[in-house]
Amino acid sequence: MSELLKVASALRRMSDESLANLITERMVNSSGLVDFFDLAEALTKPTSISAAIAGLPLSQAIELRSLAAGNKPNNKVAAELARQMLVSGEPEYKPFESTVEALAAFAKLEIICAVADGKDPAPAQEQIDRDCGIEIFESLQAITELIFDLEHRFVREVGKKNVGLPDIKRFATHLRKPNDYAKQIYELAHLLNLIMLANGRWQLSSKSQDWLAWNQSERFMHLARTWREILGDGSARELQSALDNSGEVISLEEKLSSTYPFADGSVSSKITKLASIAGLIGLAANGWMSSWAIKVLKCDYQGASKLAAGSLPQPQDKIICQADLTLIAPGPLQTEVEIMLRRFADTEQIGMASTYRLSALSISHGLETGLTIAEIRELLQRLSGNAIPQPIEYLLNEGELRFGRLKIIGGESNERTLLQSSDPVLLAEILNDSKLKPFALSQLEDGQLASRFEPEVLYFGLREVGFVAIRVDESGKVISPLSATRQALATEKTNSIAADILRLREQDAKLGDAPDDDDLQRQIQLAIKNKARAKFTVTSSNGEIEFLLEPIGIANGRLRAKDRKADIERTLPITSIIRVVLD
Structure with missing residues (x-):
């Protein structure tokens, strides 16, 4: 075999x-x-x-x-x-x-296994934990930012499960981080099952909604659990043993090199990736292990989270509303407050203190997700503790008045998307905008604009150049931007590892019970390629007959195979073969 x-x-x-x-x-x-x-x-x-x-x-x-x-x-x-x-x-x-x-x-x-002499002096564990806490905080913020970014933007898949350089650069600029860091956050979010590929674009998974609902400790536990699962039980036990016997500040690089003797430094190496992720999620900083890393190896995620919490900034619920339409949060916001705020405000800067900006686009997004202007106004007043500045009040009133002025609906045949508005000047401006030329907009007899692209694609395209549009269904009901996440759930259910295993089991059962022509051809080719015996069930005038054969090749619709038991070579019509089971 x-x-x-x-x-x-x-x-x-x-x-x-x-x-x-x-x-x-x-x-x-x-x-x-x-x-x-x-x-x-x-x-x-x-x-x-x-x-x-x-x-x-x-x-x-x-x-x-x-x-x-x-x-x-x-x-x-x-x-x-x-x-x-x-x-x-x-x-x-x-x-x-x-x-x-x-x-x-x-x-x-x-x-x-040879270990070089001479090491740099180890920093104090307190300093290591403080640096790890900063890494955790920055990664939690960056991942959350990515979730909101994918909710607002159409990010295409480029190549095989990759993100285009323009999207990476834009996200990196937003985070004020290098491009490599932005790419790592995408990869980490994918490993965490927070984002997924569906219909050729990066979309949010159902787990992303859990992430937004979790507090800092729960988010960190998800990071730690994913890292530990990739490491595996056997490797974790051995690394844990090496760490248990150290009794001092631990160098991650040294322990990895001694515990994993075959590991190389290539980017594709699993250990290299695990070391990189450990630094990204705050299990290590500058090559030194945090005090809670050993608890992660032991699957004590709650214990690790409690230790890490002491190095994280405490959230609060205070913002400052400014007349230039910016909102300043002096410290990290409570989870539920941040989620509500992000529905109608965009981030300009994230960090220990964050800056948000209100705009016509952001207010429209909040209204599309089901908020009302009254709810937005009440939240801003409660968080700031003061009356909101007049420019923000003007923006809210104008946003309410103009909401729905530009509507996107699904079309038919070549006109897959229709763009409607009661303002012909606005439609003319959109039609003549050079930035929207790729969407091939055309004007219909009734004044509407049409495009051959999907409504969702045109929606994000209009937002990119600053036009406030909303999507509506056939009945005129507003389609929330969050609907893309809900639509992706069906795809997500078929893309999980559990679903993949179920599919393999079903295919295996199908090969034995009711294989189709493609299945039969595949089994025969596998048998030929691997010079393996297989049980062939064929139909004849006398019913079904079973042979144990070694296939040699296929030509002119017939299979040539050796029958070792009868010591002859048989030729079988492919059309008469109804079942093939590799021995």
Whole structure:
């Protein structure tokens, strides 16, 4: 039996929980997998295996070397390797050929484990925790900012699960951070399942609504839990053991290099990514471990959160309303206050003290999400403790008066979107705006404007150039910008790891019961490629007949295969084959 078939067979026997852990730890993209053979192929790719070996802790690295040399297995450690699909299952625990080939590229353990003399003096743990607290606060703010940004903007997928450079630059500028930091926040939010890809754009998931409802401690626990799940139980136990015995300020870089001897410094390395994320989410700062990191390794997320809370700024509910239409928050706002404020105000600067700006666009967004002008006015007065400045009062009144003046509705055939307004001057201005030329707007006989783009695309395009438009359905009801999140939930349900595993199980059952032509062709090609035997069920005048054959090839609609039992070569019409089961 070929290695691919062995791995696929082992995957079938695993529980759903074990499969989910394997996909998470090996960082496999399971969304496009059709069956267990696809998953097996993804796991046995040289790059995937090398990444998995590079992430092995010391005990597993030593055991893998030993098994590759033909020594007897240490069942406890070898079982961890088998769970990662690097070796076969019990009792032999034999490394797969692809594992042995990838292992040959790694240096000897004696050389890798050497630790250089001379270290920089360690800072005080209190200073480390203070720096980690700043990292946590900045990451929590940046992720929250990304959630609101995706609610207001149309961010397309570029390439394969990437974000376009213009969107990265804009977000980085908004955060006042480098482009690499903005990219890391996108990647982190995706790992946290806060954002997802749906219909070619980055959208918010249902988990993003939980994030907005959580307080600082709950958000940090989600960060820590995700990091720990990617690390894996075996690696966490070994790293925890190394940290338990230290009794001093801990260097993350030193512990990682000694605990993970095969780890390299490449960007694609799992350990490199985990170290980078640890610094991003405040488990480490400048290479030094926080005092709560050990609790995260032990899955004591509440304990870690309580320790980290002491290094985070305390939220408050006070803002200053200014006549230039800005709102200043002297400190971090309470979660529920910030969520309400962000529905009708845009951020200009985020930090310990944040600045928000009111505009016609932001007020319209608040009204679209269901707020009223009275509710906005009441919130501003309550948070500021004073009457709101007259310019803000003018803006609120004008926003209420002009709301709905420009409407976007779905069209038919080539006119996928219609733009309506009672103000012909406004429509003429939009039609002649050079920034909107890509939307190919045209004027209809009744004065409306039409576009071949989707209503959602035109909506965000108009907002980008400053036109206050709203979307309405056929009955004239306002469509909230939050509806995109709700519409994405159906896609989200089919894109989760649990849904992917269910799909693999269903496909496996289908292959045995009612395979279609594509399934049959795929099974036959797999058997030919891997020189494997398969049970073929064919129809004849005498009913169904089953053969155990080794396929050789397909030509002119017929399958050639060796029948070892009868010691002959058989030729079967493809149309007569109704079932193929790899042996």
